[in-house]
Protein backbone atom coordinates (compact mmCIF):
# COMPACT_ATOMS: atom_id res chain seq x y z
CA UNK A 1 0.00 0.00 0.00
CA UNK A 2 1.03 3.57 -0.56
CA UNK A 3 -0.12 6.70 1.30
CA UNK A 4 -0.68 9.24 -1.42
CA UNK A 5 -1.71 12.24 0.60
CA UNK A 6 -2.64 13.43 4.08
CA UNK A 7 -4.72 16.58 3.85
CA UNK A 8 -6.01 18.60 6.79
CA UNK A 9 -9.63 19.45 5.93
CA UNK A 10 -10.68 21.41 9.01
CA UNK A 11 -9.13 22.70 12.20
CA UNK A 12 -11.31 23.69 15.13
CA UNK A 13 -10.07 26.83 16.91
CA UNK A 14 -9.70 25.08 20.24
CA UNK A 15 -8.99 21.44 19.59
CA UNK A 16 -9.23 18.67 17.06
CA UNK A 17 -8.89 18.47 13.34
CA UNK A 18 -10.36 16.60 10.41
CA UNK A 19 -7.79 15.09 8.10
CA UNK A 20 -8.24 13.05 4.98
CA UNK A 21 -5.87 10.17 4.39
CA UNK A 22 -5.68 8.98 0.78
CA UNK A 23 -4.02 5.68 0.03
CA UNK A 24 -4.05 3.56 -3.10
CA UNK A 25 -6.23 1.10 -1.15
CA UNK A 26 -8.81 3.42 0.41
CA UNK A 27 -9.48 6.97 1.47
CA UNK A 28 -10.87 8.00 4.85
CA UNK A 29 -11.47 10.90 7.17
CA UNK A 30 -10.20 11.32 10.68
CA UNK A 31 -10.55 11.42 13.64
CA UNK A 32 -11.72 7.84 13.63
CA UNK A 33 -11.34 4.57 15.42
CA UNK A 34 -9.40 1.53 14.33
CA UNK A 35 -10.20 -2.04 15.32
CA UNK A 36 -7.63 -4.39 16.81
CA UNK A 37 -6.99 -8.07 16.14
CA UNK A 38 -8.76 -8.85 19.45
CA UNK A 39 -11.86 -7.09 18.24
CA UNK A 40 -11.73 -8.98 14.95
CA UNK A 41 -11.45 -12.16 17.04
CA UNK A 42 -14.53 -11.28 19.06
CA UNK A 43 -16.43 -10.80 15.84
CA UNK A 44 -15.39 -14.27 14.72
CA UNK A 45 -16.18 -15.89 18.09
CA UNK A 46 -19.64 -14.34 18.09
CA UNK A 47 -20.19 -15.12 14.42
CA UNK A 48 -21.22 -11.56 13.79
CA UNK A 49 -21.58 -11.07 10.05
CA UNK A 50 -21.90 -7.26 9.91
CA UNK A 51 -18.67 -5.71 8.71
CA UNK A 52 -16.80 -3.24 10.88
CA UNK A 53 -16.83 0.28 9.59
CA UNK A 54 -13.26 0.94 10.73
CA UNK A 55 -10.74 2.09 8.16
CA UNK A 56 -7.70 0.97 10.13
CA UNK A 57 -7.11 -2.53 11.43
CA UNK A 58 -4.33 -3.19 13.87
CA UNK A 59 -2.71 -6.54 14.48
CA UNK A 60 -1.17 -6.42 17.93
CA UNK A 61 1.74 -8.84 18.28
CA UNK A 62 2.68 -9.09 21.92
CA UNK A 63 6.29 -9.63 22.83
CA UNK A 64 7.51 -9.88 26.38
CA UNK A 65 11.27 -10.18 27.01
CA UNK A 66 11.08 -14.01 26.78
CA UNK A 67 9.13 -13.86 23.53
CA UNK A 68 11.72 -11.56 22.03
CA UNK A 69 14.53 -13.99 22.88
CA UNK A 70 12.57 -16.89 21.38
CA UNK A 71 11.64 -14.86 18.35
CA UNK A 72 15.29 -14.14 17.64
CA UNK A 73 16.48 -17.70 18.27
CA UNK A 74 13.76 -20.09 17.04
CA UNK A 75 12.55 -20.80 13.51
CA UNK A 76 9.19 -21.90 14.84
CA UNK A 77 8.58 -18.65 16.66
CA UNK A 78 9.21 -16.60 13.52
CA UNK A 79 6.98 -18.75 11.34
CA UNK A 80 4.14 -18.80 13.88
CA UNK A 81 4.24 -15.04 14.22
CA UNK A 82 4.33 -14.72 10.45
CA UNK A 83 1.30 -16.97 10.01
CA UNK A 84 -0.64 -15.06 12.61
CA UNK A 85 0.22 -11.65 11.20
CA UNK A 86 -0.67 -12.80 7.69
CA UNK A 87 -4.00 -14.17 8.96
CA UNK A 88 -4.99 -10.81 10.40
CA UNK A 89 -3.64 -9.00 7.38
CA UNK A 90 -6.15 -10.86 5.22
CA UNK A 91 -8.98 -10.41 7.76
CA UNK A 92 -8.37 -6.66 7.53
CA UNK A 93 -8.74 -6.60 3.80
CA UNK A 94 -11.17 -3.67 3.85
CA UNK A 95 -9.03 -1.58 6.16
CA UNK A 96 -5.51 -0.25 6.22
CA UNK A 97 -3.82 -3.07 8.10
CA UNK A 98 -1.00 -2.21 10.43
CA UNK A 99 0.94 -4.11 13.01
CA UNK A 100 1.80 -3.01 16.48
CA UNK A 101 4.60 -5.02 18.04
CA UNK A 102 3.77 -4.49 21.70
CA UNK A 103 7.00 -4.75 23.67
CA UNK A 104 8.32 -3.92 27.15
CA UNK A 105 8.83 -0.21 27.75
CA UNK A 106 12.24 1.11 26.63
CA UNK A 107 13.33 -2.32 25.43
CA UNK A 108 16.82 -2.15 23.93
CA UNK A 109 16.28 -4.17 20.75
CA UNK A 110 19.39 -5.43 19.03
CA UNK A 111 19.95 -5.04 15.33
CA UNK A 112 18.99 -8.63 14.42
CA UNK A 113 15.70 -8.51 16.27
CA UNK A 114 14.69 -5.23 14.69
CA UNK A 115 15.53 -6.64 11.28
CA UNK A 116 13.41 -9.74 11.92
CA UNK A 117 10.51 -7.67 13.23
CA UNK A 118 10.52 -5.34 10.25
CA UNK A 119 10.91 -8.15 7.72
CA UNK A 120 8.16 -10.20 9.33
CA UNK A 121 5.70 -7.34 9.02
CA UNK A 122 6.54 -6.95 5.34
CA UNK A 123 6.40 -10.69 4.57
CA UNK A 124 3.03 -10.94 6.32
CA UNK A 125 1.62 -8.60 3.70
CA UNK A 126 0.35 -5.94 6.05
CA UNK A 127 0.01 -2.42 4.71
CA UNK A 128 1.93 -0.71 7.48
CA UNK A 129 5.01 -1.93 9.33
CA UNK A 130 5.85 -0.29 12.64
CA UNK A 131 9.49 0.42 13.38
CA UNK A 132 9.67 -0.29 17.10
CA UNK A 133 10.96 2.47 19.33
CA UNK A 134 14.36 1.91 20.92
CA UNK A 135 15.74 4.21 23.60
CA UNK A 136 18.44 6.59 22.29
CA UNK A 137 18.97 10.31 21.79
CA UNK A 138 16.57 12.21 19.52
CA UNK A 139 19.26 12.69 16.86
CA UNK A 140 20.16 9.01 16.79
CA UNK A 141 16.53 8.02 16.85
CA UNK A 142 15.87 9.99 13.67
CA UNK A 143 18.81 8.26 12.00
CA UNK A 144 17.56 4.90 13.24
CA UNK A 145 14.07 5.51 11.80
CA UNK A 146 15.61 6.61 8.50
CA UNK A 147 17.74 3.50 8.27
CA UNK A 148 14.88 1.08 8.95
CA UNK A 149 12.46 2.95 6.73
CA UNK A 150 14.98 2.51 3.93
CA UNK A 151 15.30 -1.18 4.77
CA UNK A 152 11.52 -1.49 4.72
CA UNK A 153 11.52 -0.07 1.22
CA UNK A 154 14.40 -2.23 -0.04
CA UNK A 155 13.14 -5.43 1.52
CA UNK A 156 9.62 -4.70 0.29
CA UNK A 157 10.97 -4.24 -3.22
CA UNK A 158 12.67 -7.63 -3.07
CA UNK A 159 9.39 -9.14 -1.85
CA UNK A 160 7.39 -7.34 -4.52
CA UNK A 161 5.49 -5.35 -1.89
CA UNK A 162 5.04 -1.78 -0.92
CA UNK A 163 4.80 -1.37 2.83
CA UNK A 164 4.50 1.93 4.66
CA UNK A 165 7.06 2.21 7.46
CA UNK A 166 5.70 3.96 10.54
CA UNK A 167 8.16 5.00 13.25
CA UNK A 168 6.90 4.27 16.75
CA UNK A 169 7.09 7.35 18.97
CA UNK A 170 6.02 6.82 22.59
CA UNK A 171 4.09 9.66 24.20
CA UNK A 172 6.15 9.16 27.37
CA UNK A 173 9.33 10.67 25.92
CA UNK A 174 10.67 13.77 27.67
CA UNK A 175 9.39 17.07 26.24
CA UNK A 176 12.55 18.11 24.47
CA UNK A 177 13.36 14.84 22.65
CA UNK A 178 9.67 14.34 21.89
CA UNK A 179 9.45 17.69 20.13
CA UNK A 180 12.74 17.21 18.33
CA UNK A 181 11.71 13.79 17.05
CA UNK A 182 8.29 14.97 15.89
CA UNK A 183 9.77 18.01 14.17
CA UNK A 184 12.36 15.81 12.50
CA UNK A 185 9.66 13.47 11.21
CA UNK A 186 7.51 16.36 9.99
CA UNK A 187 10.52 17.84 8.19
CA UNK A 188 10.84 14.57 6.27
CA UNK A 189 7.12 14.25 5.73
CA UNK A 190 7.43 12.43 2.42
CA UNK A 191 9.34 9.60 4.09
CA UNK A 192 7.01 9.47 7.12
CA UNK A 193 3.40 10.05 6.08
CA UNK A 194 2.32 8.12 9.20
CA UNK A 195 3.66 8.29 12.74
CA UNK A 196 2.72 5.47 15.13
CA UNK A 197 2.36 7.01 18.58
CA UNK A 198 2.10 4.83 21.65
CA UNK A 199 -0.22 5.97 24.41
CA UNK A 200 0.92 7.40 27.71
CA UNK A 201 -1.48 9.04 30.21
CA UNK A 202 -2.51 12.52 29.06
CA UNK A 203 -2.35 13.99 32.55
CA UNK A 204 1.27 12.93 32.99
CA UNK A 205 2.40 13.88 29.51
CA UNK A 206 0.24 16.90 28.88
CA UNK A 207 3.10 18.98 27.46
CA UNK A 208 3.67 16.39 24.72
CA UNK A 209 -0.02 16.16 23.89
CA UNK A 210 -0.36 19.94 23.90
CA UNK A 211 2.57 20.21 21.55
CA UNK A 212 0.70 18.02 19.06
CA UNK A 213 -2.42 20.13 19.52
CA UNK A 214 -0.51 23.32 18.69
CA UNK A 215 0.96 21.63 15.62
CA UNK A 216 -2.25 20.14 14.35
CA UNK A 217 -1.92 21.71 10.91
CA UNK A 218 0.97 19.29 10.20
CA UNK A 219 -0.12 17.04 7.36
CA UNK A 220 1.10 13.76 8.75
CA UNK A 221 -1.26 10.98 9.78
CA UNK A 222 -0.96 10.40 13.54
CA UNK A 223 -2.11 7.05 14.85
CA UNK A 224 -2.09 6.17 18.54
CA UNK A 225 -2.03 2.59 19.84
CA UNK A 226 -2.56 1.03 23.23
CA UNK A 227 -5.17 3.46 24.52
CA UNK A 228 -6.79 2.01 27.68
CA UNK A 229 -10.55 1.85 28.27
CA UNK A 230 -10.48 4.72 30.80
CA UNK A 231 -7.64 7.11 31.65
CA UNK A 232 -5.47 5.44 34.27
CA UNK A 233 -5.37 6.90 37.77
CA UNK A 234 -8.68 7.67 39.46
CA UNK A 235 -10.71 4.58 40.33
CA UNK A 236 -14.01 6.28 39.53
CA UNK A 237 -12.84 7.34 36.11
CA UNK A 238 -15.30 6.46 33.36
CA UNK A 239 -14.49 8.75 30.46
CA UNK A 240 -13.73 6.79 27.32
CA UNK A 241 -9.97 7.32 26.96
CA UNK A 242 -10.22 6.54 23.27
CA UNK A 243 -12.14 9.73 22.63
CA UNK A 244 -9.56 12.03 24.19
CA UNK A 245 -6.56 11.85 21.79
CA UNK A 246 -8.63 13.47 19.01
CA UNK A 247 -8.59 16.67 21.08
CA UNK A 248 -4.88 16.89 20.29
CA UNK A 249 -5.28 16.31 16.58
CA UNK A 250 -4.40 12.62 16.79
CA UNK A 251 -6.16 11.06 13.83
CA UNK A 252 -6.76 7.40 14.51
CA UNK A 253 -6.94 5.40 17.70
CA UNK A 254 -6.74 1.77 18.71
CA UNK A 255 -7.24 0.31 22.15
CA UNK A 256 -4.91 -1.58 24.41
CA UNK A 257 -5.03 -5.31 24.70
CA UNK A 258 -4.49 -6.30 28.32
CA UNK A 259 -1.49 -8.53 28.99
CA UNK A 260 -3.88 -10.84 30.82
CA UNK A 261 -3.89 -11.78 34.46
CA UNK A 262 -5.68 -14.94 35.46
CA UNK A 263 -8.90 -16.40 34.13
CA UNK A 264 -12.15 -14.94 35.40
CA UNK A 265 -14.47 -17.37 37.15
CA UNK A 266 -17.33 -19.02 35.31
CA UNK A 267 -19.88 -17.25 37.52
CA UNK A 268 -18.45 -13.86 36.48
CA UNK A 269 -21.14 -11.19 36.63
CA UNK A 270 -21.43 -9.38 33.31
CA UNK A 271 -22.69 -6.24 35.10
CA UNK A 272 -19.07 -5.58 36.10
CA UNK A 273 -18.15 -5.08 32.43
CA UNK A 274 -17.97 -1.63 30.89
CA UNK A 275 -20.51 -0.45 28.34
CA UNK A 276 -19.78 2.42 25.97
CA UNK A 277 -22.34 5.23 26.32
CA UNK A 278 -22.33 7.38 23.20
CA UNK A 279 -24.19 10.43 24.60
CA UNK A 280 -21.54 10.89 27.30
CA UNK A 281 -18.48 9.37 25.56
CA UNK A 282 -17.99 7.28 28.67
CA UNK A 283 -17.67 3.63 29.60
CA UNK A 284 -19.53 3.11 32.90
CA UNK A 285 -19.87 -0.37 34.29
CA UNK A 286 -23.15 -1.99 33.29
CA UNK A 287 -24.22 -1.97 36.96
CA UNK A 288 -23.66 1.82 37.12
CA UNK A 289 -25.40 2.35 33.82
CA UNK A 290 -28.45 0.46 35.11
CA UNK A 291 -28.55 2.44 38.34
CA UNK A 292 -28.40 5.73 36.49
CA UNK A 293 -30.94 4.88 33.80
CA UNK A 294 -33.42 3.09 36.01
CA UNK A 295 -33.83 0.51 33.29
CA UNK A 296 -32.13 -2.65 32.22
CA UNK A 297 -32.50 -2.06 28.53
CA UNK A 298 -29.78 -0.11 26.75
CA UNK A 299 -32.02 0.22 23.70
CA UNK A 300 -29.09 0.17 21.30
CA UNK A 301 -29.64 -0.81 17.70
CA UNK A 302 -26.00 -1.58 16.85
CA UNK A 303 -25.31 -4.99 15.26
CA UNK A 304 -23.96 -6.32 18.56
CA UNK A 305 -26.90 -5.26 20.77
CA UNK A 306 -29.78 -5.46 18.26
CA UNK A 307 -32.10 -3.65 20.65
CA UNK A 308 -31.83 -6.36 23.28
CA UNK A 309 -31.48 -6.01 27.04
CA UNK A 310 -28.14 -6.55 28.78
CA UNK A 311 -29.12 -9.96 30.12
CA UNK A 312 -30.29 -11.10 26.74
CA UNK A 313 -27.10 -9.92 25.03
CA UNK A 314 -24.98 -11.72 27.62
CA UNK A 315 -26.92 -14.98 27.32
CA UNK A 316 -26.93 -14.94 23.54
CA UNK A 317 -23.18 -14.30 23.46
CA UNK A 318 -22.38 -17.15 25.76
CA UNK A 319 -24.76 -19.42 23.94
CA UNK A 320 -23.35 -18.65 20.51
CA UNK A 321 -19.76 -19.49 21.41
CA UNK A 322 -18.02 -22.77 21.99
CA UNK A 323 -18.07 -23.63 25.66
CA UNK A 324 -14.46 -22.66 26.35
CA UNK A 325 -15.06 -19.36 24.64
CA UNK A 326 -18.14 -18.45 26.65
CA UNK A 327 -16.46 -15.88 28.80
CA UNK A 328 -14.45 -14.33 26.01
CA UNK A 329 -17.68 -14.11 23.99
CA UNK A 330 -19.27 -12.26 26.87
CA UNK A 331 -16.45 -9.70 26.90
CA UNK A 332 -16.62 -9.59 23.14
CA UNK A 333 -20.34 -8.86 22.94
CA UNK A 334 -20.03 -5.62 24.89
CA UNK A 335 -16.76 -4.71 23.24
CA UNK A 336 -18.26 -5.09 19.77
CA UNK A 337 -21.00 -2.69 20.79
CA UNK A 338 -18.20 -0.24 21.49
CA UNK A 339 -16.54 -0.78 18.12
CA UNK A 340 -19.78 0.16 16.35
CA UNK A 341 -21.00 2.89 18.68
CA UNK A 342 -17.74 4.71 19.29
CA UNK A 343 -17.19 4.64 15.55
CA UNK A 344 -20.47 6.56 15.20
CA UNK A 345 -19.37 8.97 17.92
CA UNK A 346 -16.27 9.82 15.90
CA UNK A 347 -18.48 10.41 12.86
CA UNK A 348 -20.59 12.86 14.88
CA UNK A 349 -17.52 14.61 16.27
CA UNK A 350 -16.11 15.27 12.81
CA UNK A 351 -19.19 17.31 11.94
CA UNK A 352 -18.61 19.53 14.98
CA UNK A 353 -14.93 20.00 14.18
CA UNK A 354 -15.83 21.03 10.65
CA UNK A 355 -18.28 23.59 12.03
CA UNK A 356 -15.77 24.84 14.60
CA UNK A 357 -17.98 23.67 17.45
CA UNK A 358 -15.84 20.89 18.82
CA UNK A 359 -15.43 22.46 22.24
CA UNK A 360 -19.23 22.58 22.68
CA UNK A 361 -19.50 18.97 21.52
CA UNK A 362 -16.91 17.88 24.08
CA UNK A 363 -18.42 19.96 26.89
CA UNK A 364 -21.88 18.59 26.19
CA UNK A 365 -20.69 15.02 26.28
CA UNK A 366 -17.82 14.99 28.71
CA UNK A 367 -19.03 17.79 30.99
CA UNK A 368 -17.07 20.74 32.32
CA UNK A 369 -14.07 18.55 33.12
CA UNK A 370 -13.15 18.83 29.48
CA UNK A 371 -11.36 22.15 30.11
CA UNK A 372 -8.61 20.04 31.68
CA UNK A 373 -7.81 18.81 28.19
CA UNK A 374 -8.54 21.81 26.04
CA UNK A 375 -7.32 24.59 28.36
Ligand SMILES: [Zn+2]
Pocket residue numbers: 300301302303304305306337338341
Ligand atom coordinates in the same frame (compact mmCIF):
# COMPACT_ATOMS: atom_id res chain seq x y z
ZN1 LIG B 1 -24.86 -1.62 20.90
